[in-house]
Amino acid sequence: MKKYFCIYCSLALLFYSFVVYLNCLHNSFVYDDQSTIVDNYFIRHWHNFPDIFTGKYFSLSAELTYRPVVTLSYFVDFTFWKSNPAGYHLTNVLIHSANCVFFFLFCFQLLKKRLTAFVSALLFSSYPLLSESVNAIGFREDLFAFLFMISGFLFFLKSRKDKYFIHYSLSLLCYFFGLFSKEMAITLPVLIILHDLVFPPFLLKNTLLAGRQNNGSVQPINPSISLRLSYLKSGFYRYYSGYLLISLFYLSIRFYFLHNPLESEIQSPLKNPFSSFLTMTHVLAYYIKLLFLPFPLNVDYVIPVSTSIAKISFWISALLLTATGILAFRTKQRNNYIFFCIVWFFITLSPVMNIIPLGNVMAERYLYVPCAGICMAFGILLTKSASFLSSYHERNTVRKPFTFTTTFPISLTLLPALFFLLSGSAYLTLRRNTDWKDGLRLWSKTLTVSPNSARSHINLGNAYEKMDINSAAFEEYKKALKIDPNDADLFNNLGIYYDKMRLYEDAIACYKKSIEIYPQHTQAHNNLGVIYTKERILDEAIREFTKAISINHYYPDAHSNLGIAYYRKGAMDLAEREFLTAISMEPNHAKAHNGLGILYNDRQQFDNAIHAFQTAVKIKPDYANAHMNLGALLLKHKKDKHAALFHLKESIKLDPQQDQATGINKLIQQLEQAN
Template identity: 40%
Template sequence: MKPEKNHEVIDVTYRNNTGKSRRTAFIYIIPILLFLSFSVYLNTLLNTFVFDDSYTVSENYFIRDWKNISYLFTHKYFVAFGEISYRPVVTLSYFADYLLWHMNPMGYHLTNVIFHTLNSILMFFLIRQISQNTVASFTGALIFICHPLLSEAVNAISYREDLFVVTFSIAAFIFFIKTFTHRKYYYYSPLSLLSYLFALFSKEMAITLPFLLALADYLLLNTLFKTGKLKTNTHYLILKKRLPLYGGYIFISIFYLFTRFLWFRNPVSYDNLNQLGNSLSQFLSMTTVLASYIKLLFFPMNLNADYVVPVIRSFAELPFILSSFLIITLSIVIYRLRVYSKILLFAILWFFLALLPVINIIPIGNIMAERYLYFPMIGFCFLGGILLSRISTSHQHPSLSNVFLRISLIVIILTGFSWQVKSRANDWKDHYSFWSGIISREPNSYRAHNSLSVLLLAKGKVDEALSAVQTALSVNPSYPESHNNLGHLYLRKGKYDMAIEEFDKALHGDPVLISAHYNKGIAYSNRDMYENAEKEFIWCIENGGKNPSTLYLLGSLYMKQDKHDEAIEIFRYLLSENPENPDLHKNLGVLYSKKGQQKDAIDEYNAALHYNPEDTGLHHNLGIEYFKRNQHVLAFQEFKQTLQAYPENINVLINIGNQLYAREDWDTSIEMFKTILEYQANNTEIRCLLANAYLKKGNSVNDAILQYKEILSYNQKHLEARNNLGIVYINERRYDEAIREFKEALTIYPDNLNILKNIGNLYFLNKMWDESIEIFQSILHLQNDDINAHYQLANAYYNKGYYEKAQQQLERGLTQTKDPAAINLLKSIQQQLNGNDRR
């Protein structure tokens, strides 16, 4: 007699395959599972986007447009969707989530909770399909719902791949069983293969599913026959019948491996992933990790989202010795179970087989993570369900006290687990809770210190943020995110060259780190290195989607470069996505103004004021555009709006003064200019306008003179003030003072024709012939075709009695002009001179 027949004491006891049992499952058990799952994870729905959710969802603009669905099948997938591995099924779910919920995190968390609940129901049916034990199946599903180790995969939206791989793997397993136990088996074979395909393209861990199916065939063949009521019990015939289906799994596995490691291999994912050193250190360290996983299954305490695993380098280190003892002991138990219970053996082996892809045989990004246990946990829940269903029971019909004991124990375990799950959900509430919680449990987490620095910087605590990121780099000097954040800190401090150096270090470690390219673009822009900044922003858009922030910066960069059309195109696109953004309308107004399109500028400024009527700068800009179109009344109204809010706004006052000056409102413009000068006493342009306004007014000449003198006290070289003051003195017949001003101007600007002409005419007017001759000669030296200078010089010669020189000067004037009127003028003067000579 075979040993397993003698010792099969733990296996299936409650075999109930009646229709009543099936009805019980749907009427009572499924609603309980639904209620419990949503109750346990209810507070998860209130959490925000945390950790990697920013890469996959909140800052991923590709998922917001279904046109980008094609990127799922190109190498752009990895950069566009923030994934290291090729997992298009999960990414597709983010498209669907955005369609339903947009950026409401509750919807995304709800999707995770729904799939976790679905997985618990599927696992109930899987265990029941194998064991025919409804109590064990129900208990296993309850453990799956409430076990705290699974909370990480449920709380993190970006870890949804772990939920999906279980969904499709269990479905594939159930369809596999039904292929050989159901009358319509031909339906289930392709469904099983299709589910396996979806599982693989959700996460790589599904590659172990064919091995789990083979293990089930090897260990549970008799059990499965009893479940399916097959007529034959011959291994050979059954396995022969399964070969075509196994061939399908092998074909899909080969196709996936080619896709994953050849056609859609992400080269970045293989850089700097081996954190454990050589093969010996890897073996020793992963032994301790495996022991830690086993411990957490039974004692899920001090759970953490970022475990720091010390590298074990020697067989003599205590953590390795203790871990080895635990694993060896467990191995002996497993070996004994091959005799006592093949179902329990299958459940335990499920855990270890499903865990194989994440124990760093091929280096992965994280050495240890709770989410890696989501798929292997099926085996543990299977094991726990059967064991808890058999506590204190050695009879076919357990006593009431034993049933009470069993239920009480299950309730105590599930209550403790549920409390921890709710507590863990609070850790995932927001970024600060998440990272501060990690640091409290794992002070050497460089990721946590780095991310905390980002949060501190956002709160304006620059020095604390710098300390946090330096701590992160002291633990892991090559972590790209830390160099990126350090660069961002330098950027905030205005140390642009140092910032660029840090961004280069970050991109050396991770060439597709979009935030590093983005920050580097900002640094280049602040250094006025516009071409470099433009390249960085364009790279971000091409590889990270049409992020509004990046597009806005690129548009602003084009504004700085006077690339008006390119900037307008970008801001127009952003307005199509967000038509109520006043800043976009304002920028378009500025651009249209620079292009001379005043009407379009006015329309944009008015649109901006519609959404932000309190922006006085918009009123100011709108007033300028009205002023340009000579719509002085509207301009005055806009400037007045700004003046009421900020009377000290000099630019507004200047524009109002200019507007009043243009309207020839001398009294008001004088008052406005005087107000401006109270704030800017040395504004010589405004003071000059004030002096001119005094002159235009007609009875304030002395005030004008005072203003011109005040200008010259600030700037002795102010030509306009000096010249105007001289002209005022001429009009006031204060010739000596006028001459003094013009002579002073000539010491600074000896070749200025206006000054020369004014002082020349003044000398001539005062019959200062020698001085006037000298000045007019200087004028003709600079401008030989000046007919008036020829005429005045000839007159001066004549008045000095130099008739021959006067005659010669007139002849020269005639040779310098072809203007008939000028020629006639000079000839008439020449005739007068000749007449005088004859007299």
């Protein structure tokens, strides 16, 4: 049984973690998934992959920081799943399941107790606080960071035990990939040093063991701090120098060779170190509250900026943190493992404590890696409590304790406690998964918790806009405008609304305001160019499209729109160049194929034009304008009345309010009478 126990536990964890997140496979793309996946042409073709290693990465990938491992996973996902969100969610769930297994193996390697390791991993697999990282495809970096961190730590422990260089090399490799998944992985060497301070390897060596004989057993004396530090110093070149070199390499890439200049433009609400200290004290205290009471969960926390030390809320938070610190150091005297787990939480959380300004002051996804330490602490406490009760029961009764397997005795009290915790956390997680079903549900739910969240109002407005509920979208945008009148995305969205309403002057004003707030807003430049094209202000349109392309070189939408502007200006060769450029970037760009068909029709290259229109409707069957163009061309130059009638009817069915609706209906009527 002992031989196969780890295999059985791993299979059980895979099954349990998959079932807990099974209902998220039906969810759609939400939150940052729109920019990261849906609108991201970069991940659709492998010939773009080399650009991951260039300065173009940031404008092409929709990532603010350099995370090539995550972007690579999106390439793989799109290869298999295209635009099917279920496949992307499946990938997230599988990574989380793998994390649970590696976490179990790590806990077993560290604690040397199978039951404690298994319980810790079970708690981690269904912990409600982790649901944001698993449900949001655009936050996959937290999953990858933990995967590489925990496997890197596991290989490090194995290298200490077996003295195999291959294990140490694998640990360094995992650390390397972890850093290029998310910056939080840089805490791994700190955790390793913490481990060696708390659990010095020389305690296991008889030559360095000082102890006393007690009933035939040797009990080591706790070594001094100086002895521990001297060991760290002696092991620097052997164990720690590799992590240091990789860290220096990563930092040079991150802040010099492939640094995104837009990072410096991040608008953090915390303007100075003092307000940052006060506010993050509140945030840290609330994080601790969420560990024990993981509700209500929230996608967008609105954190008021603290500016005064006189507020009672600050002192309550400070008192909680002080009590946590005292508890951690008190446990150091009794249980090094629980001390290690508590310090794990604070170390891994430190990169997101606004030391470097962050756009989001607080987010649940930041807790994915720190929660592992807390789950391990809970696992230790649960099994120790069960062991104590089992021993007490054995001392006071003649009956033997209940045996779960022949591997380890277990108290009857552990099973109901564990069942209560797991069923409760699984229930909360399953319910939370349904909140991520789509944008409408997610942001409606978020606004019940954070009614003053401008981001939630904007995203709810976007959800209404996609459903063509334009009046509701406009109301949400107005609410967001009252909360934050300086949001560039908000004015871009308002411009889209006014464009739909054909209020072009208002749309132009909104797009210009968006660009004024954020000059690098590619969508605002592109959308402004579209309005100028409609208004026949072609020179200004060309200027805006060119600006959008200069910001994001891989922007097929802007190239296609620039082609339309050149076409309307009569610059046919330039128009053809832009249409072909858009198609080379995105072969399935229906609008570019349609524009190319119009151009070929004007040049009387009718076969090429028909092929272009057919490609457009094949790519996008609900493309009304392409159906109209194809139907008219088939009727005029191929005399194919049957096919022409089909495409003209399809066009009017898809868009009965289009500008050419009267002429199309008249032509359909003539064809039907002729038949």
